Amino acid sequence: MLLSVDHVTHYRYDRPVRGVVQSHRLMPSRFDGQKVLDWSVTMTGGTMGSAFRDGAGDWVQGWTVAGPVDEIEVRVKGLVQTTDLAGILRGHREVVPPEAYLRDTDATAPDAALTELGQLIAAADSPLSGCHALSEAISAAIAYTPGTTRVQTTAAQALAQGQGVCQDHAQALIAAARVGGIPARYVSGYLQSGQDGMDHEAAHAWAELFVAGIGWIGFDPANECCPDARYIRLGSGLDAQDAAPIRGISRGSGAEILSVTVAVQTQEQ
Amino acid sequence: MTPCFNEMFQDNAVRPPYAGLQGWSADMPADIRLAKQAEAEALFRRIGITFAVYGEGGDPDRLIPFDMFPRVFTANEWAKLERGIKQRARALNAFLVDVYGRGEIVRAGRIPGKLVYQNDAYEKSVCGFIPPKGVYSHIVGIDIVRTGPGEFYVLEDNCRTPSGVSYMLESREMMMRMFPDLFRENRIEPIDSYPDKLRRTLASVAPAKCDRDPTVVILTPGHFNSAYYEHSFLADLMGVELVEGQDLFVDGAFVYMRTTEGPKRVDVIYRRLDDAFIDPLCFRPDSMLGVPGLMDVYRSGGVSICSAPGAGVADDKAVYTYVPEMIRFYLGEEPILKNVPTWKCGDASDLKYVAENLGDLVVKEVHGSGGYGMLVGPKSTKQQIEEFRALIMADPGNYIAQPTLALSTTPTFVEEGIAPRHVDLRPYCLVGERIELVPGGLTRVALREGSLVVNSSQGGGVKDTWVLAE
Numbered sequence: 001m002l003l004s005v006d007h008v009t010h011y012r013y014d015r016p017v018r019g020v021v022q023s024h025r026l027m028p029s030r031f032d033g034q035k036v037l038d039w040s041v042t043m044t045g046g047t048m049g050s051a052f053r054d055g056a057g058d059w060v061q062g063w064t065v066a067g068p069v070d071e072i073e074v075r076v077k078g079l080v081q082t083t084d085l086a087g088i089l090r091g092h093r094e095v096v097p098p099e100a101y102l103r104d105t106d107a108t109a110p111d112a113a114l115t116e117l118g119q120l121i122a123a124a125d126s127p128l129s130g131c132h133a134l135s136e137a138i139s140a141a142i143a144y145t146p147g148t149t150r151v152q153t154t155a156a157q158a159l160a161q162g163q164g165v166c167q168d169h170a171q172a173l174i175a176a177a178r179v180g181g182i183p184a185r186y187v188s189g190y191l192q193s194g195q196d197g198m199d200h201e202a203a204h205a206w207a208e209l210f211v212a213g214i215g216w217i218g219f220d221p222a223n224e225c226c227p228d229a230r231y232i233r234l235g236s237g238l239d240a241q242d243a244a245p246i247r248g249i250s251r252g253s254g255a256e257i258l259s260v261t262v263a264v265q266t267q268e269q
Numbered sequence: 270m271t272p273c274f275n276e277m278f279q280d281n282a283v284r285p286p287y288a289g290l291q292g293w294s295a296d297m298p299a300d301i302r303l304a305k306q307a308e309a310e311a312l313f314r315r316i317g318i319t320f321a322v323y324g325e326g327g328d329p330d331r332l333i334p335f336d337m338f339p340r341v342f343t344a345n346e347w348a349k350l351e352r353g354i355k356q357r358a359r360a361l362n363a364f365l366v367d368v369y370g371r372g373e374i375v376r377a378g379r380i381p382g383k384l385v386y387q388n389d390a391y392e393k394s395v396c397g398f399i400p401p402k403g404v405y406s407h408i409v410g411i412d413i414v415r416t417g418p419g420e421f422y423v424l425e426d427n428c429r430t431p432s433g434v435s436y437m438l439e440s441r442e443m444m445m446r447m448f449p450d451l452f453r454e455n456r457i458e459p460i461d462s463y464p465d466k467l468r469r470t471l472a473s474v475a476p477a478k479c480d481r482d483p484t485v486v487i488l489t490p491g492h493f494n495s496a497y498y499e500h501s502f503l504a505d506l507m508g509v510e511l512v513e514g515q516d517l518f519v520d521g522a523f524v525y526m527r528t529t530e531g532p533k534r535v536d537v538i539y540r541r542l543d544d545a546f547i548d549p550l551c552f553r554p555d556s557m558l559g560v561p562g563l564m565d566v567y568r569s570g571g572v573s574i575c576s577a578p579g580a581g582v583a584d585d586k587a588v589y590t591y592v593p594e595m596i597r598f599y600l601g602e603e604p605i606l607k608n609v610p611t612w613k614c615g616d617a618s619d620l621k622y623v624a625e626n627l628g629d630l631v632v633k634e635v636h637g638s639g640g641y642g643m644l645v646g647p648k649s650t651k652q653q654i655e656e657f658r659a660l661i662m663a664d665p666g667n668y669i670a671q672p673t674l675a676l677s678t679t680p681t682f683v684e685e686g687i688a689p690r691h692v693d694l695r696p697y698c699l700v701g702e703r704i705e706l707v708p709g710g711l712t713r714v715a716l717r718e719g720s721l722v723v724n725s726s727q728g729g730g731v732k733d734t735w736v737l738a739e
Contacts, residue, residue, distance in 0.1 A: 021519055047521040050570065054396070055397035064519055064520050064562065095370070097375075099386035241554070
């Protein structure tokens with residue numbers, strides 16, 4: 001599938017700030033399921049740092065903007081050819097050992113309910129079917145309801161309230177999978193979700209679970225499926241914060257007003 | 270408990286290294302001694318050297334007692350210690366490069382992957398990155414105790430930012446000022462080259478992108494930090510800037526320091542700040558102490574950070590038990606310095622031994638520090654032992670056990686005169702292009718009679734440490 005992306009993040013400060021520093025993971029991952037045909041990231045007034053590929057295989061690019069500045073726009077535009085690999089991250093080069101993804105973070109610390117869900121792994125015939133069972137259980141336990149959770153909501157909190165968005169589904173699945181001894185990580189990316197354009201889903205997140213003998217496999221409990229040709233993968237981390245495509249900070253006392261638009265569309269072949 | 274080794278007196282005779290101190294201490298009248306001790310304390314207080322040794326907590330402005338009776342090693346004793354310390358520093362660095370690279374030692378089954386990769390100190394953001402010269406830990410502080418004439422044991426390794434070296438330097442300074450004759454009569458190896466050596470070590474790991482004389486800075490959390498005195502002391506002696514996070518900033522591919530003459534590029538940062546705080550874009554987002562964007566510059570080769578982020582995984586208490594294995598695996602050598610025998614309660618056979626001998630052992634929590642979650646068998650009541658037994662049985666993997674060692678003693682000035690007190694030693698090994706250390710280190714002394722605890726928070730003091738020339 002040929003997908004075009006236009007992703008604009010706009011920052012406005014009510015008082016000019018003295019400077020901005022950001023770290024981006026906004027480049028599509030290199031693996032057999034996606035091929036970048038065209039891609040650009042721009043930042044108004046920004047100076048690029050030296051980019052590098054990190055141990056997880058993500059392309060990291062630092063940016064700085066010298067102030068005073070009251071408005072910044074980060075724009076990602078590009079074209080990617082994708083292939084459905086049934087969620088399998090084939091041909092992805094990385095050096096972080098899978099075991100490093102068994103560690104909890106504050107956002108993915110398991111409580112009793114997550115620990116109980118984690119038992120689904122051991123109860124299944126194979127680790128792979130255990131992962132599928134767990135992903136289905138998370139889909140059933142957390143109803144997709146935008147506006148009910150916040151960026152800081154933890155996996156345990158989202159599961160307890162039974163509502164959330166893709167971030168909550170992904171973090172809950174990660175937390176429960178780790179209880180079951182399955183290395184698990186948070187993945188951020190884009191999703192093409194129909195002509196009606198559900199914009200809030202276009203900037204998307206899902207989970208990857210590591211199954212020995214197969215490797216990393218994507219699971220998207222928010223959409224009850226494994227990532228296919230509609231998905232573009234950007235980067236991964238131990239939780240949402242660790243995998244964020246943009247991490248940044250501004251120097252100054254100006255309050256930030258953020259607006260984000262994302263359009264992911266299929267193109268004529 | 271077995272009688273402990275007295276470093277000065279053996280079989281009623283003075284051991285050779287202390288011969289030069291016999292007359293000095295015996296002839297010193299009590300009033301002179303008290304006057305000298307008061308003078309030393311006043312000097313320490315005046316220069317403001319008040320701080321706690323790494324990880325001890327307590328009042329940051331407390332003055333650590335200084336004992337004037339030096340601790341002495343012969344050239345031979347030191348030669349062996351030096352080889353052992355350098356060997357250990359090499360192996361620890363080889364381990365760090367390996368576990369952030371291919372992880373051969375884990376693949377070979379010589380250390381469990383869980384212990385390394387699920388360790389809180391394992392930093393996956395630096396996987397695949399090899400720091401300049403392949404060095405992660407540039408200042409390795411190795412805590413050593415002695416139990417006999419030739420018996421030395423390593424208690425723990427400190428691979429992050431071991432502190433206390435300013436006490437080593439100031440103790441010598443103090444002794445030379447108060448007792449110049451001692452330094453004429455005895456051939457004592459100098460240690461005053463430490464700041465130069467440290468500076469050279471730091472400059473030697475400047476990134477490849479640095480094409481001029483490297484600019485080195487010390488990054489401190491600030492004056493409220495318990496080791497702030499040491500940070501400013503070292504910056505002063507090395508002739509480098511002492512900076513806080515807000516004095517540095519990232520612009521494009523490099524890190525700069527604000528100066529009165531405008532921004533100046535920084536090549537090497539000796540940080541006295543924990544990993545979690547050095548860059549809010551990579552670690553704790555709420556940290557105000559670090560430099561935003563620093564880790565991106567570091568990982569793209571624009572600046573060096575000493576010690577390298579992630580170095581802490583090598584000095585974990587559970588990883589410690591595998592250091593002899595690292596020496597064999599990476600260097601193909603037998604360890605020169607011994608580890609304290611350690612039983613891992615996670616192993617069934619070790620657990621059985623520990624359970625049967627709890628009354629004689631020291632049991633520690635694997636990730637605990639500062640003496641919390643610890644049982645000292647010989648000093649505990651039956652009830653305390655049984656309560657601790659229940660804790661161990663509930664989570665054996667979380668505990669290790671060691672024998673209670675009979676730490677050596679050296680003569681120490683106490684109220685009644687001179688008496689033996691237990692000591693340990695922390696040498697500071699510098700690792701850059703070369704591996705080197707100045708002769709000696711910081712000797713800590715347990716001033717309370719019978720106490721084995723040298724921590725300053727529990728009545729510990731410091732001494733000057735001598736290594737005699739051949």
